[in-house]
Amino acid sequence: MTTMRGPAAGDATLRRRIEPWDFQDFFDPRDLRRETCLLYEINWGGRHSVWRHTGKNTSNHVEVNFIEKFTSERYYSPSARCSIIWFLSWSPCWECSKAIIEFLHQHRNVTLFIYVARLFHHTDLRNRQGIRDLISSGVTIQIMTEPEYCYCWRYFVNYPPGSEVHWPRYPRQWMMLYVLELQCIILGLPSCVKILRRHQNQLTIFTLDLQNCHYQMIPPHILLATGLI
Numbered sequence: 001m002t003t004m005r006g007p008a009a010g011d012a013t014l015r016r017r018i019e020p021w022d023f024q025d026f027f028d029p030r031d032l033r034r035e036t037c038l039l040y041e042i043n044w045g046g047r048h049s050v051w052r053h054t055g056k057n058t059s060n061h062v063e064v065n066f067i068e069k070f071t072s073e074r075y076y077s078p079s080a081r082c083s084i085i086w087f088l089s090w091s092p093c094w095e096c097s098k099a100i101i102e103f104l105h106q107h108r109n110v111t112l113f114i115y116v117a118r119l120f121h122h123t124d125l126r127n128r129q130g131i132r133d134l135i136s137s138g139v140t141i142q143i144m145t146e147p148e149y150c151y152c153w154r155y156f157v158n159y160p161p162g163s164e165v166h167w168p169r170y171p172r173q174w175m176m177l178y179v180l181e182l183q184c185i186i187l188g189l190p191s192c193v194k195i196l197r198r199h200q201n202q203l204t205i206f207t208l209d210l211q212n213c214h215y216q217m218i219p220p221h222i223l224l225a226t227g228l229i
């Protein structure tokens with residue numbers, strides 16, 4: 001239901017929200033900007049209270065910044081169960097994947113779910129292996145689709161009054177292409193989605209190169225969801 005108010009003035013997350021235009025640019029599946037944005041929530045011990053915050057790259061990648069901040073916070077309790085959800089505009093690079101795995105190794109009480117808007121340099125074999133290593137270490141990784149965009153808008157964006165339901169509607173096909181490519185990574189198949197930026201007209205385009213192995217291994221509903229098969 002649409003309300004005429006933005007986030008309530010007393011909302012404790014208000015200062016930690018990002019602006020609508022930032023969200024729109026950072027999380028557009030077609031936008032290949034270099035910086036990464038992280039929206040995250042931390043839930044301790046299954047309690048109802050959730051800690052939400054946002055972060056961007058500094059001289060470090062945003063994932064490393066998160067780990068440094070998390071491990072230096074005074075509220076950290078090594079014995080309590082902790083569930084963390086990340087909404088990342090780019091998937092982790094292979095170096096961050098290593099850092100995340102090390103972090104999880106040292107914090108056995110932490111469960112990490114990662115939603116990503118785009119796959120970072122996804123044809124680089126090291127990044128592909130990094131994602132597989134994360135999954136083997138118990139991390140859940142999924143591509144952001146409409147429900148996640150809606151959720152992030154509501155809980156992480158300083159949306160203007162009356163715009164509670166006006167989260168950006170990106171083309172579903174782009175999300176489905178990344179879902180397909182993530183499936184290729186998980187199954188150890190060669191990349192089938194190539195993404196290119198045309199600088200003359202600022203257009204991002206993709207090509208799809210499906211081989212027999214893709215048809216044999218990838219569930220048909222994932223192939224069909226791209227609308228190209």
Ligand SMILES: [Zn+2]
Pocket residue numbers: 061063092093094095096097
């Ligand atoms: Zn990184």
